[in-house]
Each structure stands twice: as structure tokens, then as C-alpha cells.
Amino acid sequence: MADARKVAFLTASEGVERVELTEPWAAVEGAGHTAELLSVDGGTVKLFNHLDAAEEKSADGKVAEASVDDYDALVLPGGVANPDALRMDSDAVAFVRDFVASGKPVAAICHAAWTLIEADQVRGKRVASWPSLQTDIRNAGGEWVDEEVVVDGNLISSRNPDDLPAFNRELLSALGSTS
Template identity: 50%
Template sequence: MTQPGKRLEGLRVAVLATHGVEESELVEPRKALIEAGARVDVLAPEAGQIQAFQHMDKSRMIDVDRSLAQAYAADYDAVMLPGGAVNADKIRTQTTARTFVSDAQKAGKPIAAICHAPWLLVSAGLVEGRKLTSDESLQDDIRNAGGDWVDQGVTVDGNLVTSRKPDDIPAFNREMTEVFARTTADREREKQAAANSTPVPR
């Protein structure tokens, strides 16, 4: 049973990032997910650490839990994509990252992306027909890829949660937790159904 306040108990979340990630857009959502009970792994093109930024200035180094070459979407229940223009522009060129989010989307897993992070979704061909927001500099790319870009703090389209900038992180965290919690609830229902099923006599 899920503990009170631990709505994401047991949920496995992959955070895809690389050098240039906006510190607050990784650290604060990760903290919210962990506090809700999720297990969060930072995945990057290379093992070791990645350099985070606060806007244009270098900040802290962030430990990488697994390299993308050693990670598969099937190992996780949800995906969170932090922003940072340099981070997003680098990671969108990685075949492993594009494959990871494509596989997650095909499996119906929720994806949350903030600021410049939807660039990866554009490069993976995942925004056509979807309503989403982002840093305003991405709006033409999103529209050209068939997405419906809107200017609002946070947008939810099915299992896709998107947000614009660091100021929107509190709203982003709330909606991300809500959408990710559906996955936890679905899994609990599946467990209960399996436990309550009566074996057919042979």
C-alpha cells in the first residue's frame, strides 16, 4: 500500500540531462519526486558528473546514476526532462536520448519537460498533434513540428506535462506529481486485480 504523502511510492523516474542543465530545473523537480516516494535516476550520455548552470553561470556538479547507453525506457515508469539551453541542444542530438523518450512515449509512460527540454521531444518526433508549452524561443520549432504551442505556466496533454521556465517550477512539480501518480495508481490496481483473481481449476 502507498504511504500517506508518498503518492509515487516505488515509481521509477528517469531524468535525462547533460552538461549545461539548468540546476533548479533538475534539482527541484527531483526533490519533489523523491519526497513523493519516487526513485529517481539521472541519466546522461556519459557516466560520472554533469555541469549544472544557474542561467549563464556554472554552478554545481551533479552525479550521473547511469549512462544512457546502459539505460532503457522499459526500466522506468516515467521520464522528467530538465531544461537549460545548452543541455537541451546537446541531448537532442543523442540517438540514445531520442530512442529513450520515443520508447517511453510508445509505452504510454508519462513525460514531463520544462523550459528548453521539449527540444528533445521535437527531435524525437513526439510533438505532432500535442498541446505543450516551453521556453518561448522554442515555439516556432514546436509549431513547425506539428505541435500546438501555448504560453502558460504549465500544460497537461494526456500523459505529457510541459512548463516554461524556473518561475513555473512549483506548478510544474504539482502537475507532474499528479500525472505521475496515475501511473502509481494504475500499477496498484493491477496488483490488486492480480491478487484478487481466482485461479481457474484444472
């Protein structure tokens, strides 16, 4: 295994699709890396099973106080409300924009592409997402694709929770892990 990496998971305070946070988190930690949860307010994050409240997780920090330099990769879980709230937070949008510009891996699943769109980071990129975002991606200059996982430069994207095995595989590959 490569040296241990530190991966930021960025969310709003609620509306996070549980499996889109917990499964990549488990994959990252299972490969010997460190996962940290950043949120807009740094408090408790409410996870959901689609529209049903599931559990809560405490954030490790606030995105406004985070530095791209402290992390080796960024994961953007979906859920409809989560990325919709993130794209309204200027600190979150700036963090995502700076992370993509850094060249480090950024992995977005399902509705998380909304945050990438707001950060103007899909232009000229192939992006997979939940199908309802395809017009948004095209209008932002990206190419929407219906594939389980797409890697375009440092951007990794997938459509939905069914794609998590492929999403996690590409995330770990970008971190230099094979497990």
C-alpha cells in the same frame, strides 16, 4: 501515497538548468519515489544557474544502457545547452521517443522541448516551453501554448523555472502522488 515509483531524469553532460533538475528531483524524492540521473556519458553532469556554472552531480547511468521498462516516468530538465546536446545524441532521442510511446509520463520544462521535437513527439500535442521554441514546436506539428503547465496525454510541459510549482504538482499527480 501510491506505491513508490522510479523516475529517470535525462541530461547531457553540461548546460543543465540547476533548478529544473533539483526542484523536480526534490519533489519526486519528497513524495517517496526514487530519482535516477541518466546522462549521455554516465559521468558527471554540470548544472548551471542560467549561464553560470553552479554545481556538479554524478549520473547514475548512461542513457544508452537504460531501458524504458525500468522507469515509471521521465523528466527532461532544460537549460539551453542541455537539450541542444541531447537532441544530437541518437541514444537520448531514441530513449525519449520510446518513453513517450510507452504512455508513461514525460515531463519537459523550458528548452527541453527541443529533445521532444527531435524525437518527433510534439506532433498533434499542446506544448508549453521557453517562448523562443514556439516556431520549432509549430514547425514540428505541435501547438505552442503560453501556460504555466500543460498536460496533453502523457506529456507534461512548462515554460520556465517560475512554473516549477505547477510542473512538480502535475508530475506528482501523474505518479499517483498527492504530496
